[in-house]
Amino acid sequence: MATLSQLRERLRFLVLYQVGDVESEQTRAGLAADGRLNLEWFEELSAMVEALAALDAASLPVAVLCPGVAESGRAVSELLRCRSDLQVVVLTTVDDPRSLSELFRHRPVSARQVELLPAVGEELVAGILAVGDATVQRAMHRQAIRRTSERLAEVRPRVLDLTAGSVRHAIMESLPAGLIVLNDTGYVVEMNALAREMLQGPGCAGVGSKNAIEHVDTLLPKWSGQTGTATAEETVKISAGEQTRYLRVRSALLGGDRDKPLGTLITLEDVTERTRLEAEIAARTRELEEANARLEALSHTDPLTGLWNRRYFERRSCRELERAERNSSTLGLLMLDIDRFKSINDNYGHVSGDTVLKALTARLDGKLRSTDMLARVGGEEFAILLPDCDESYALEVAERLRVAIADTPIVITKDLVLPVTISIGIAVSRLAGNRADSCEKRLKALMQLADRRLYQAKASGRNRSVAAEPS
Numbered sequence: 276m277a278t279l280s281q282l283r284e285r286l287r288f289l290v291l292y293q294v295g296d297v298e299s300e301q302t303r304a305g306l307a308a309d310g311r312l313n314l315e316w317f318e319e320l321s322a323m324v325e326a327l328a329a330l331d332a333a334s335l336p337v338a339v340l341c342p343g344v345a346e347s348g349r350a351v352s353e354l355l356r357c358r359s360d361l362q363v364v365v366l367t368t369v370d371d372p373r374s375l376s377e378l379f380r381h382r383p384v385s386a387r388q389v390e391l392l393p394a395v396g397e398e399l400v401a402g403i404l405a406v407g408d409a410t411v412q413r414a415m416h417r418q419a420i421r422r423t424s425e426r427l428a429e430v431r432p433r434v435l436d437l438t439a440g441s442v443r444h445a446i447m448e449s450l451p452a453g454l455i456v457l458n459d460t461g462y463v464v465e466m467n468a469l470a471r472e473m474l475q476g477p478g479c480a481g482v483g484s485k486n487a488i489e490h491v492d493t494l495l496p497k498w499s500g501q502t503g504t505a506t507a508e509e510t511v512k513i514s515a516g517e518q519t520r521y522l523r524v525r526s527a528l529l530g531g532d533r534d535k536p537l538g539t540l541i542t543l544e545d546v547t548e549r550t551r552l553e554a555e556i557a558a559r560t561r562e563l564e565e566a567n568a569r570l571e572a573l574s575h576t577d578p579l580t581g582l583w584n585r586r587y588f589e590r591r592s593c594r595e596l597e598r599a600e601r602n603s604s605t606l607g608l609l610m611l612d613i614d615r616f617k618s619i620n621d622n623y624g625h626v627s628g629d630t631v632l633k634a635l636t637a638r639l640d641g642k643l644r645s646t647d648m649l650a651r652v653g654g655e656e657f658a659i660l661l662p663d664c665d666e667s668y669a670l671e672v673a674e675r676l677r678v679a680i681a682d683t684p685i686v687i688t689k690d691l692v693l694p695v696t697i698s699i700g701i702a703v704s705r706l707a708g709n710r711a712d713s714c715e716k717r718l719k720a721l722m723q724l725a726d727r728r729l730y731q732a733k734a735s736g737r738n739r740s741v742a743a744e745p746s
C-alpha cells in the first residue's frame with residue numbers, strides 16, 4: 276500500500292468528481308467537503324490506483340469514482356459525450372462488454388479485466404473512471420509514443436533478425452540455384468542445400484570453412500576483388516567418385532567498395548546435362564561433317580582410280596582459268612587416251628583393264644607437279660591441267676608422260692605384262708575462246724580443242740602428242 280503522500284505524488288492530477296446525483300456510501304466516503312480525497316478512502320483508492328497502474332493509467336489526471344456502474348456510468352457517459360476531447364479509461368467489475376458498450380455508446384470503451392476492487396462497507400466498489408483533459412492527453416500521447424518507441428526498439432532486433440535470418444534463409448533455399456556467400460576473407464558464411472548437394476563429396480567442407488569448395492577455390496582469388504572484376508563466370512568440372520558434374524559458377528562482389536568488398540556471392544548452376552548434350556551434339560555434328568566431307572569427296576572422285584572426276588575437274592579448271600587470266604599467265608591442258616584399250620579388255624578381261632587404268636594413274640601422277648591436276652574424265656580418257664604453262668612446256672610434259680607409259684609395260688600379274696601407249700592432245704588457255712565469254716564456255720572450248728588434237732594424234736598413228744593442228 277502506498278502512503279497518502281505517495282498517492283498524492285502519484286495522483287498529482289487526480290481529482291475525484293462526484294458524478295451525477297448518485298448517493299452512495301462509497302461516493303460520500305470518497306469525497307471530502309473540498310472535493311479532495313477522503314482519508315477513509317485512501318486504502319481502497321490506493322488499491323484502485325495500483326489496478327490503474329496495471330493498466331498504464333496511473334498518471335491520469337482525473338478519476339471518477341463510480342459506486343454503481345449503471346447509475347454513475349450514465350452520468351459519465353453524458354459527460355464524455357459533451358467532452359469528446361477527454362481520454363477515458365474505465366475500470367469496472369462488470370465484465371459484460373455488451374452492457375458497457377451500451378452504457379458508453381457515445382464513446383466506445385475498451386474493457387480489460389483487472390483485479391476486483393476492494394469492498395467498502397457492504398458493497399463492492401463498482402468501478403472507477405479515469406478522465407484526462409487535452410493537455411494531459413498530449414502528455415499521454417508523448418508517453419505512448421515513447422512506449423511505442425521503446426517497444427519498437429525491443430522488437431526491432433527481432434524484425435531485423437527476421438530479415439537477416441529466416442527470410443534470407445527461405446529465399447536462399449527457395450532459389451533454384453546453389454548459393455554460397457563468402458565473407459571478405461573468403462570464409463563460407465552461407466551455403467544453401469542445393470549448393471551443398473551440388474558440391475557433395477570430399478571437395479565440400481561447408482559453412483565456416485575457408486577452403487570449402489575444392490574446385491572453386493582456385494577461382495576465388497580472381498573473384499575476391501583482387502583483379503578488380505566485380506563478376507566472373509566459369510564452368511568447372513567436379514568429380515566425386517564415379518560421378519562427374521559440370522557446374523556453371525558465377526560470382527559477384529557484395530557491397531563495400533570495389534577494392535574492399537564485403538564478400539562474394541557465388542551461384543552454382545548444374546549444367547551437367549546441358550554439357551553432356553552439347554558434347555553429344557558436337558560429336559554428332561563432327562560425324563556429320565566428316566560424313567559430308569566423305570560424300571563430297573566421293574561426289575568429286577572416281578572410285579576406281581581415286582582421281583578427280585570430270586565434274587570436279589571442270590569446276591576447278593574454271594576457277595584456275597579465271598585466276599590465270601587475272602595473273603596474266605596461261606594454263607596448259609592435256610587430254611590423254613589409252614591406245615586400243617578395248618583390245619586389252621577383250622583379250623585379258625575387264626579386271627586386267629582396270630589394273631591398267633590404276634597402274635597408269637599412278638605412273639602419270641608420279642610425273643606431275645603438286646599443282647597440276649590429274650582427272651579421269653571418261654572410261655579410258657584422262658585430263659591434266661597444268662597451271663603456269665605455255666605451249667612448249669605443255670608439250671614437254673605431254674611427251675614426258677607418253678614416254679614414261681610407253682617405255683615401261685604394265686605388270687598385270689607375274690605372267691602378264693602388257694605394253695601400253697597413250698595419245699595426247701594439247702591446248703593452252705590463250706586459245707580458250709573469247710575473253711568476254713563465261714569461264715565455263717571458254718573451258719569447254721579449250722577442252723574441245725585438246726580433244727580434237729587428241730583424235731588427231733590417234734588418227735596419225737597413236738602413241739604421240741599433238742600440240743597444234745596441221746596447217
Ligand SMILES: Nc1nc2c(ncn2[C@@H]2O[C@H](COP(=O)(O)OP(=O)(O)OP(=O)(O)O)[C@@H](O)[C@H]2O)c(=O)[nH]1
Binds near residue numbers: 614625626655737
Ligand atoms: N576395264 C575397263 N574398261 C573400261 C572402263 N571404262 C571404259 N572401258 C573400256 O574402254 C574401252 C574404250 O574403247 P574404245 O573407245 O573403242 O577405244 P580404244 O579401244 O581405246 O581405241 P582407241 O581409243 O581408238 O585407241 C571400251 O572397251 C570400254 O569398255 C573401265 O572402267 N574399266
